[in-house]
Amino acid sequence: MSHTPGVRQAQKQKTRQALLDAALGLLEEQSLSSLGLREVTRAVGVAPTAFYRHFRSTDDLGVALVEEALGSLHPMIRTTMSPAEDDDERIARAVELIAGHVAAHPAHVRFIARERHGGVQPVRRAIREQLARFAEEVKAELATDASAAGWSDADLRMLAGLYVDQMLITASYFLETLDAPEEERRRAVGTARRQLRLISVGRRHWLD
Amino acid sequence: MSHTPGVRQAQKQKTRQALLDAALGLLEEQSLSSLGLREVTRAVGVAPTAFYRHFRSTDDLGVALVEEALGSLHPMIRTTMSPAEDDDERIARAVELIAGHVAAHPAHVRFIARERHGGVQPVRRAIREQLARFAEEVKAELATDASAAGWSDADLRMLAGLYVDQMLITASYFLETLDAPEEERRRAVGTARRQLRLISVGRRHWLD
DNA sequence: AATTCCGGAGAACAGTTGTTAACTGCATGG
DNA sequence: CCATGCAGTTAACAACTGTTCTCCGGAATT
Numbered sequence: 001m002s003h004t005p006g007v008r009q010a011q012k013q014k015t016r017q018a019l020l021d022a023a024l025g026l027l028e029e030q031s032l033s034s035l036g037l038r039e040v041t042r043a044v045g046v047a048p049t050a051f052y053r054h055f056r057s058t059d060d061l062g063v064a065l066v067e068e069a070l071g072s073l074h075p076m077i078r079t080t081m082s083p084a085e086d087d088d089e090r091i092a093r094a095v096e097l098i099a100g101h102v103a104a105h106p107a108h109v110r111f112i113a114r115e116r117h118g119g120v121q122p123v124r125r126a127i128r129e130q131l132a133r134f135a136e137e138v139k140a141e142l143a144t145d146a147s148a149a150g151w152s153d154a155d156l157r158m159l160a161g162l163y164v165d166q167m168l169i170t171a172s173y174f175l176e177t178l179d180a181p182e183e184e185r186r187r188a189v190g191t192a193r194r195q196l197r198l199i200s201v202g203r204r205h206w207l208d
Numbered sequence: 209m210s211h212t213p214g215v216r217q218a219q220k221q222k223t224r225q226a227l228l229d230a231a232l233g234l235l236e237e238q239s240l241s242s243l244g245l246r247e248v249t250r251a252v253g254v255a256p257t258a259f260y261r262h263f264r265s266t267d268d269l270g271v272a273l274v275e276e277a278l279g280s281l282h283p284m285i286r287t288t289m290s291p292a293e294d295d296d297e298r299i300a301r302a303v304e305l306i307a308g309h310v311a312a313h314p315a316h317v318r319f320i321a322r323e324r325h326g327g328v329q330p331v332r333r334a335i336r337e338q339l340a341r342f343a344e345e346v347k348a349e350l351a352t353d354a355s356a357a358g359w360s361d362a363d364l365r366m367l368a369g370l371y372v373d374q375m376l377i378t379a380s381y382f383l384e385t386l387d388a389p390e391e392e393r394r395r396a397v398g399t400a401r402r403q404l405r406l407i408s409v410g411r412r413h414w415l416d
Numbered sequence: 417a418a419t420t421c422c423g424g425a426g427a428a429c430a431g432t433t434g435t436t437a438a439c440t441g442c443a444t445g446g
Numbered sequence: 447c448c449a450t451g452c453a454g455t456t457a458a459c460a461a462c463t464g465t466t467c468t469c470c471g472g473a474a475t476t
C-alpha cells in the first residue's frame with residue numbers, strides 16, 4: 001500500500017530471500033516435510049525465532065518456493081509454443097529451452113518434481129494450481145493453431161495436459177543427467193525430441 | 209538357505225510386515241525422509257530397538273517398500289500389452305487395469321509417486337531401477353508387435369519409456385481423484401484413454 | 417534334557433526440534 | 447527530535463529423535 005521508501009523493507013526481503021535460498025539448497029538432499037525451521041535459520045546465520053517474521057511454518061515457506069520456482073515459467077510458455085515454421089525445429093527449440101532452464105535453475109526444478117507428489121498438502125495444491133494454469137495457457141495457445149480445427153474442448157485439454165506433464169518429465173530427466181557423461185545427456189535430448197515428435201505425429205492424425 | 213523350520217521365522221516376518229504396513233500408512237501424510245524409526249515402532253506397538261532386527265534404517269525400509277510396491281506389477285505388464293484385437297478396447301482395458309490397481313493399493317501407488325523424486329537417494333535409485341526393468345519388458349513386448357517393423361532400437365526405447373511414464377502419471381492422477389465426485393473420476397478415465405489413444409495414433413503413423 | 421540362539425524389551429544417552437516470552441536497537445512517521 | 451513500529455536476539459521449555467548396552471524368555475539345536 002504505502003510507497004515503501006525502503007531501507008527497512010529492503011533488509012527484510014533480503015533475509016527473507018536468504019531463507020528461501022538456504023531452504024532450496026537444503027532441499028536438494030531431503031524433502032520439505034523433513035526440513036526443519038532451525039536448520040534453515042542456522043544455514044542463513046540468523047536466530048531461529050527470526051523465521052517467524054517471514055513465514056508461519058516451513059510448509060508456508062514451501063508455498064512461497066512454489067511461486068518462485070513456477071512463477072518465472074509463464075513467459076516461457078509462449079516462447080515454446082509460438083511460431084511454427086518447421087515442426088521439427090520447434091520441437092528442437094522447445095527441448096533446448098527446457099534443457100537451458102534445468103541448467104540455469106536445477107534446484108527449482110528438483111523442488112517442483114519432488115514436492116509435486118510430496119508429503120506437504122498445501123504445497124502439493126499450490127503446485128497443482130500453477131500447473132493447471134500452465135495447462136490453461138497451453139490449451140489457449142493450441143486453440144489458436146490452425147491444426148486444431150475440429151478438436152473438442154476435452155481433446156484440447158487432454159493434449160495440453162500431456163504437454164505439461166511431458167515438460168516436467170523431460171525436465172526431471174535432464175536434471176538426473178546434469179552431471180552425467182555427455183553421451184548420456186545427448187541420448188536424453190534425443191529421447192525428449194522423439195517423444196515430442198511422436199505426440200506431434202499423433203496430433204496431426206488425431207482426426208482420421 | 210536353511211530349511212526354514214518355521215515358527216520363529218514366521219513371527220519375525222510377521223512383525224517385519226507389520227513395520228512395513230505401519231510405515232506405508234504413515235507415509236500417506238509425509239515423505240520418507242521425515243519418517244522416524246520410533247514413529248513406526250510406536251504405530252506397531254513394539255520397542256524402538258526392535259526395528260534394528262529388521263532394517264538398518266528407515267531408508268532401508270524404504271527400499272524394501274519399493275520391492276513390495278513394484279514387485280507385484282511385473283505380471284500386470286503382459287496383461288496390459290498382450291492381445292490386440294481392437295485397439296481402443298486394449299486401451300480401455302489398460303486404463304481399467306490401472307484404475308483397479310490404484311483402488312486396490314492406493315498407498316503403494318502414493319509411495320512410488322512420492323519417492324520417485326523424493327529426498328532419499330537409495331530409494332530413488334531402487335525405483336529407477338525397477339522402472340527401467342519395466343521399460344525393458346514393455347520394449348520387448350513392443351518389439352514382438354507387427355506394427356513395430358522398421359522401428360529403430362532408440363525409437364522402441366523411447367516409446368516404452370513414454371508408456372511407463374504415462375502409466376505412472378495416470379496412476380497418480382487416479383489416486384488424486386480417488387475420493388472425488390464420480391463425475392471427475394469419469395473425466396480422469398476419459399483423459400487417460402484419450403492420451404493413450406493419441407500415443408497410439410502417433411505410433412501408427414510414426415514411419416510416415 | 418540341556419544349551420545355544422535370537423527377537424524383542426527396557427533404560428538411558430546426548431542431541432535435536434518447534435514455540436513461547438521478554439528483550440534490544442534502529443529505521444520510520446509525526 | 448522524539449515516540450512508535452518492527453526485524454532480529456537471547457534464553458528457556460517440554461517433547462522428541464537415533465543409537466547403545468544390558469537383559470529376558472522362548473524357540474531351535476544337539
